Every structure is written in structure tokens, then in C-alpha cells.
Amino acid sequence: MKIIECPRDAMQGKDEFIDTAIKAAYINQLLNIGFDTVDFGSFVSPKAIPQMRDTAELLDLLDLFRSRSKLLAIIANTRGASDALHFEEIDYLGFPLSLSETFQQKNTNKSIAEALETVEDIQNLCETKGKELVIYLSMGFGNPYxxxxxxxxxxxxxxxxxxxxIRTIALSDTIGAASPALISSVFQLNVETYPQIEFGAHFHSRPDKVEEKILAGIQGGCRRFDGAIQGHGGCPFATDELVGNVATEKVIEIIESQGFTLGLNMEEFHEAEKLAQFVFQ
Structure with missing residues (x-):
């Protein structure tokens, strides 16, 4: 069972720029916890996401020597992928692909057909550099358009x-609309059909719906879950203001209640919770 902590997703929607040193202190604390992966930044246009304009600079401030966690960076085109691939510290590149033509245009200014061509180009680049490409399949459980x-x-x-x-696909409940039955059935079908692919869940949810969604994912065979401490961040396209990233502390509680051992350092986790209150104030 894997937990992917997503400070990038939590931070990117904040209007006020978070100082690079503060970001680094927070991510370094997350690296002490033992998450499988930390989604720490993105190589995208500063005009599109100003909060992430310091991702390259941030890498120089991360202490990776004592951490077992891998680093993931989001990219939206081949240029961003090429920039990210210059850094040996990065293990995964994440690309947002949508089942919705409308959302794909909103998110990357490409059609789905063009995005798939880009995915193939980036996959080829990743293979030459020994990196892995993670596809975030947005609108994976419904379409509001x-x-x-x-x-x-x-x-x-x-x-x-x-x-x-592609060997890692995170199915994303982008607008927080997925029912437990749909989550379970979609994961079960794909996990059974493609055992060579690792399927993850990137859920957005109202707080009171998190447990049923995580349990449905586990029932469907998902063993990779994204979260953000205290549930910060989420999708700006959701119509319900309570819909956001699932809180990592809740994900941990639910998964461990099902008998899984995560091996996380919870003392370090609680320190990260304290720091998050400062970062996201």
C-alpha cells in the first residue's frame, strides 16, 4: 500500500506566493515521514501556475539523503518534461490527461488526441532518462460538461x-462526484485487466465522503492513494466549496483500519501537521 503526499497540489491554488524557503522546510518535513512519493512541484508556465515558478530552485533546498521517498513533478508538455528530466533527484513525471475534451483544453490547451501524442513523446523521453511517467486520468469518475x-x-x-x-495511472475524481459503487467497479475492471499497471486514486471529496471513497478504492484493488495533509488544495472547477483534496491523516486512518501497515513515522507526521498550519494560514 502506497501513500503519495501532494504538497504541490495543496500549494498551487494559493494566490499569495509561499516563500521558497518555507516550501522547502515543509517538504523536507514531509520527506522525513516515509511516504512512498512526494508530489513536490511542477514544471509548467509561471503564467499558468505562478505558485510553482520556483520548483527548480526548490530542488536545491531539499534534503533527500535521509529520505526513502521518491519525488514527483507535474508537467503539461514536452518542454516541461525536458526541463524536469535535467534533475536526477526527480523519479516520476506526472501528466494530466483528461477523459473530457473540454477539461483537457482548459488544463493543458490541447485536444485529447494532441495530449495523447504528447504523452507518447514524454514517455519516450522518460525511458531514455530512466524515469517513470505517471498519468493522472482526470474526470475519471464523471463529467460535468x-x-x-x-x-x-x-x-x-x-x-x-x-x-x-505507461505503467502507473492515477484515476482522478476531479470534481468529487464519484459514488463508491462506481469507484469500486472502475478499479476492479482495470486492475484485473491490466495487472502490469499500478492504478492509483487521486480523490477530491467532501470530508464526510472520504471514508466511503477510500474503502471503495481498496475494495476495487487500488493500493496507491494520493492525499494532502489537512485536505488543503483541490479542484477549482468543483461547484461545492467543501470539495477538495482528501486529508492524508484521514487516508492513513482508513487504510490502517483495514489491516494495512504503512510504516510511516507518525511523530514526524504530527510535526508536519503543525507546520502545515503555518504554511497554509
Missing amino acids: GEAYNGELVAEFVNKLNAIG
Whole structure:
């Protein structure tokens, strides 16, 4: 069972710029906890996401020698991928691919067809550099734009990504609309069909719906969950202001209640919780 902590997702929507030294102190604390991966930054246009303009600078301030956690950076095009691949410290690149044509245009200014071509180009770059490409399949459990959505569509996208050689796919409940039954069935179908692919869950949710979504993911065979301490960040397109990232502390509680051992240093986790109150004040 893997937990991916996402300070990048938590920070990127804040209007006020968080000082680079503060970001580094927070992420260094997260690196002490023992998460499988920390989604720490992104190589995208500073105009699109000003909060992430210091990602390269941030890398110089991270203490990776004592940490077992891997680093993930989000990219949205081949230029961003090329920039990220210059850094040996980064293990994973994450690319947002959407089942929704409308959302793909909003998110990366590309059509789905163009985005798939970009995915293939980036996958080739990653293979030459020994990195792994993680695809975040947004609108993975529903579509608010009136476009077609069903479980077969998800499987169709997964099949295309499998053909390209993608081995990690995070199914994303972008607007927090997924029902437990849908979550369980979508994961079960794809986990059973593509055992060579690691499927993760990037859920957005109202706080009172987190438990049922995590349990449904586990039931469907998901063993990789994203979270953000205290539930900071989330999707600006959600119509419910209570919908945001799932709180990592809640994810840990739910997963451990099901008998899984995560091996996290909870003393360090509680220190990170204290620091988060300062970072996100």
C-alpha cells in the first residue's frame, strides 16, 4: 500500500506566493515521514501556475539523503518534461490527461488526441532518462460538461496508455462526484485487466465522503492513494466549496483500519501537521 503526499497540489491554488524557503522546510518535513512519493512541484508556465515558478530552485533546498521517498513533478508538455528530466533527484513525471475534451483544453490547451501524442513523446523521453511517467486520468469518475462518460471509456483510455507503455495511472475524481459503487467497479475492471499497471486514486471529496471513497478504492484493488495533509488544495472547477483534496491523516486512518501497515513515522507526521498550519494560514 502506497501513500503519495501532494504538497504541490495543496500549494498551487494559493494566490499569495509561499516563500521558497518555507516550501522547502515543509517538504523536507514531509520527506522525513516515509511516504512512498512526494508530489513536490511542477514544471509548467509561471503564467499558468505562478505558485510553482520556483520548483527548480526548490530542488536545491531539499534534503533527500535521509529520505526513502521518491519525488514527483507535474508537467503539461514536452518542454516541461525536458526541463524536469535535467534533475536526477526527480523519479516520476506526472501528466494530466483528461477523459473530457473540454477539461483537457482548459488544463493543458490541447485536444485529447494532441495530449495523447504528447504523452507518447514524454514517455519516450522518460525511458531514455530512466524515469517513470505517471498519468493522472482526470474526470475519471464523471463529467460535468455533458460529454459522454462510462466505465468503458475509462478502459478505452487505459488500453491506449498501456499500448504506449505507461505503467502507473492515477484515476482522478476531479470534481468529487464519484459514488463508491462506481469507484469500486472502475478499479476492479482495470486492475484485473491490466495487472502490469499500478492504478492509483487521486480523490477530491467532501470530508464526510472520504471514508466511503477510500474503502471503495481498496475494495476495487487500488493500493496507491494520493492525499494532502489537512485536505488543503483541490479542484477549482468543483461547484461545492467543501470539495477538495482528501486529508492524508484521514487516508492513513482508513487504510490502517483495514489491516494495512504503512510504516510511516507518525511523530514526524504530527510535526508536519503543525507546520502545515503555518504554511497554509
